[in-house]
Amino acid sequence: MEPKNIFKKASRRQVLGGLSIGVVAAQTVPVFAQQTSTPANQQVTPNQETPNQETPNQSVKQNPVKQYPSPPFSQQPQEPPGLASKMIPRPDHGETSYQGSGRLVGRKALVTGGDSGIGRAAAIAFAREGADVAINYLPFEELDAREVIQLIRAAGRKAVAIPGDIRNENFCNQLIANAVRELGGLDILVNNAGRQQSVDSILDLTTEQFDSTFKTNVYAMFWLTKAAVPHFSPGASIINTSSVQAYDPSENLLDYAQTKSAIVAFTKSLAKQLAKKGIRVNAIAPGPYWTPLQVSGGQPQSTIVKFGSDSPMGRPGQPAELAPTYVLLASQESSYATGQVYGASGGSGNP
Numbered sequence: 001m002e003p004k005n006i007f008k009k010a011s012r013r014q015v016l017g018g019l020s021i022g023v024v025a026a027q028t029v030p031v032f033a034q035q036t037s038t039p040a041n042q043q044v045t046p047n048q049e050t051p052n053q054e055t056p057n058q059s060v061k062q063n064p065v066k067q068y069p070s071p072p073f074s075q076q077p078q079e080p081p082g083l084a085s086k087m088i089p090r091p092d093h094g095e096t097s098y099q100g101s102g103r104l105v106g107r108k109a110l111v112t113g114g115d116s117g118i119g120r121a122a123a124i125a126f127a128r129e130g131a132d133v134a135i136n137y138l139p140f141e142e143l144d145a146r147e148v149i150q151l152i153r154a155a156g157r158k159a160v161a162i163p164g165d166i167r168n169e170n171f172c173n174q175l176i177a178n179a180v181r182e183l184g185g186l187d188i189l190v191n192n193a194g195r196q197q198s199v200d201s202i203l204d205l206t207t208e209q210f211d212s213t214f215k216t217n218v219y220a221m222f223w224l225t226k227a228a229v230p231h232f233s234p235g236a237s238i239i240n241t242s243s244v245q246a247y248d249p250s251e252n253l254l255d256y257a258q259t260k261s262a263i264v265a266f267t268k269s270l271a272k273q274l275a276k277k278g279i280r281v282n283a284i285a286p287g288p289y290w291t292p293l294q295v296s297g298g299q300p301q302s303t304i305v306k307f308g309s310d311s312p313m314g315r316p317g318q319p320a321e322l323a324p325t326y327v328l329l330a331s332q333e334s335s336y337a338t339g340q341v342y343g344a345s346g347g348s349g350n351p
Contacts, residue, residue, distance in 0.1 A: 059099070068092065069290075070315035071308060075301040080197070082296030084116035084144050091290045093121040094320035095151060100128030103331045107131040108183040110176070112166060112224065113193030115145040117291030118241060121319035122190055122326040123148055127155040129327055134160035134179040136193065158183065166193055167215035172223035176231070186231045188330045191221040191263075192241040196298035198252045210255045217259035221266065234278025237330045240267050242285040242341060247350035252300070260285070264341055271339030280338040282329045287345020290316040312347030 069089050076088055084091050093116075109126045113119035114135025123133050133152050137145045145161055152159035160182040164171045180186050195216035199205045221240060228238075242263040249257030263283060271281040288294075288308040295304055308316030322344050328334050329342070343351045 065313050065315070068315060068318045068321075071306045073305055073307060075304055076295050077301055078292065078296040080296040081138055081141060082116075082292030083141065084120065084292050085147070087290070087292060087295060089290075091117070092318040092320045093117075094124050094323050097320055098125050098128055098323055100125070100130065100155070103129045103327060103333065104188075105130030107187040107330065108134075108179075108185050109188035109190065109330065110134045110136070110179040110183075110186060110228075111190040111192060112136045112175075112220070114190075115141040115148055117293060118286065118289060118319050118322055118326075119190065119192040120144070120148050121323040122192065122239075124151050124155075125323035125327050126188070126330065127152040127157040127159075129331070130157070131188065131330075132158035132160075132183050134162055134183055136162050136164065136166065136175055138165065139163045166220035166224065167212065169219075169223045172220055173227045176224060176227035180231050186228055187233075187236050188239070189225065189228045189237075190239045190241070190326065190330075191224060192239075193220065194241065194256075194259075194293065196253065196256045196293050198298060198300055198303075199254065200252050202254060205254060213255040214259055217256070218262050218266070221263065225270070229274070229279070232277070232279050235332065236279045238270070238274075238279065238281045239326055239329050240281070240283040242267070242283045244285055244287045244343065244345050244348060244350045246285060248348075256298075267341065268339045275338055280329075280334070282334075282337055282339070283341045284322065284325055284329070285341050285343045285345075285351055286317065286322060287311060287343070287348050288316040289322065290318055308346070311345065315346070317344065317346055 074088055078086060084093070104126055107126070107130070109131045111119045111123045111126070111133065114123040115137035119135070123135050127133050135145060135148055142163065145163070149159040149161050160179060162175055162178050164175060166172055166175065176186070193216065195213045197209060197213070199209070225238060240263050243260040245253055245257040246260040246264050267281050267283040274281055288311060290307070294307060299307060308314070325342055325344060329337065341351045343349065
């Protein structure tokens with residue numbers, strides 16, 4: 001079913017047509033299940049999760065330039081917030097390729113924007129590394145979210161689904177409270193959900209869009225982190241999703257690029273503040289990645305056709321390629337890393 005036109009100026013993580021924020025928050029119903037019959041590193045994947053292209057075997061040496069699809073891609077406009085299940089080719093989130101090794105056993109994680117894209121890849125990887133995982137998403141994205149919940153359960157971990165709009169402070173507080181209650185605590189917070197809408201001129205950038213982008217990308221990160229910190233113990237990890245746009249902003253992403261710069265400063269400042277508590281704060285700054293954020297207004301359709309072609313690798317990244325970085329920053333292996341920004345942009349640099 002296609003989204004309604006209300007999403008034409010909507011957030012990547014906005015509420016389904018016409019529902020008020022208060023109603024969505026009130027109707028939030030966590031869905032969770034614990035399964036222990038499947039080892040955390042065993043891959044059990046629903047049939048519908050197989051990407052359209054053959055999934056690369058991550059353990060086999062291969063040419064990364066040819067590892068995933070390259071442009072040209074077909075134009076495929078979606079109304080925001082977009083669905084991964086409708087993209088061609090379908091993104092690889094690691095559904096059939098990511099293999100865990102017990103690096104997050106016993107951890108409890110919350111991932112915003114966990115239904116698709118980078119957040120989905122992180123959620124799948126966390127579960128296969130042994131973590132119980134809660135995901136936040138919009139009600140419209142329920143179709144994608146159900147697939148993620150099924151994959152987390154298939155990894156033998158508890159899955160908690162908490163839909164709602166993170167642009168509302170009250171909902172953000174409730175989201176943390178629900179995650180802590182259903183997971184039995186919280187060790188990892190991934191502030192990943194984002195809003196990106198291409199606008200060519202500042203004259204066409206409305207106050208409504210500017211406000212919505214900042215509420216989704218910056219305010220929500222602040223609200224969620226503030227609510228989560230009291231529940232953290234030493235060894236906890238906060239991972240924020242920034243972007244190469246923070247370092248090399250595109251002319252058509254004026255509001256989005258500003259928020260991603262703010263995320264870098266937030267990360268570095270908070271890392272200094274929380275280091276004495278044993279809580280690490282880092283960020284990841286992806287380059288062009290093949291996600292619904294791009295096809296649902298994040299880029300013009302003329303750009304989608306050649307998306308990623310200007311990177312040195314000549315293709316966009318797939319969410320599965322970024323999941324190991326989230327795992328690293330969540331795990332004890334990166335115990336001395338805090339206040340850092342990790343880039344992954346196919347050779348474009350920054351950072």
